[in-house]
Amino acid sequence: MMDLDEIDRMILRALAQDATQTAGALGRRFGLSQPATWRRVKRLEEGGAIKGRRLRLNAEALGFGVTVFLGIKLSRKGRASFADFERTVSAIPEVQTVEHVLGRFDFRLRVVARDLADFERVLRRRIMTLPGAGEIEANVLLSEERRPGPIG
Structure with a gap:
């Protein structure tokens, strides 16, 4: 520190x-x-206090009006299935973030889509067909407020 x-x-x-x-x-x-x-x-x-600087795009202004957070529990455990899932889900363009988490789900994804029909297509054709994808829970983003983290 x-x-x-x-x-x-x-x-x-x-x-x-x-x-x-x-x-x-x-x-x-x-x-x-x-x-x-x-x-x-x-x-x-x-010193690592600043990890980088990022451009934040306005997804809605670019035609992506729906953001969904997905909790995904893998159907089988093991090093290979985690690695396979992480590699393949990261290649889906609509998936903005992939987070390996502790808790009810193994992964948390942030997915953008043009509308709900487009999200359903991404979910059914791309995400649900991934190796090891098991239980999935979706939460649609209603609003977002950017709050920088605490600075000691």
Whole structure:
């Protein structure tokens, strides 16, 4: 774990809100020079506090109006079935995230589709036919609020 001072925490909070901010803009905001801010951001990246910066696409604006979270319990256990499932489900374009989880289900997927009929097609033709796919539970996303995680 990195030692963070208050300025590091402020920089992390600001970047969590908008990762496109430049070191110059962050420096002006927090009373630092551009080089000093850049060095701090670089140290946070090298220390692992910043894992990367991602572009978040608006799925709805791109024609994907339905997001569904799937809980999937594999029908058979074993190293090969987990690996096979993970590899094949990751290749489905509509599957945005694949999370191996502990609990009732083995995997949690975030799936986008154009509409419910499109989701049903993806579910029946792509997901339910995967090796080892057993029990499946679907939860349709109604709304979402992005909240950055806690910064110590």
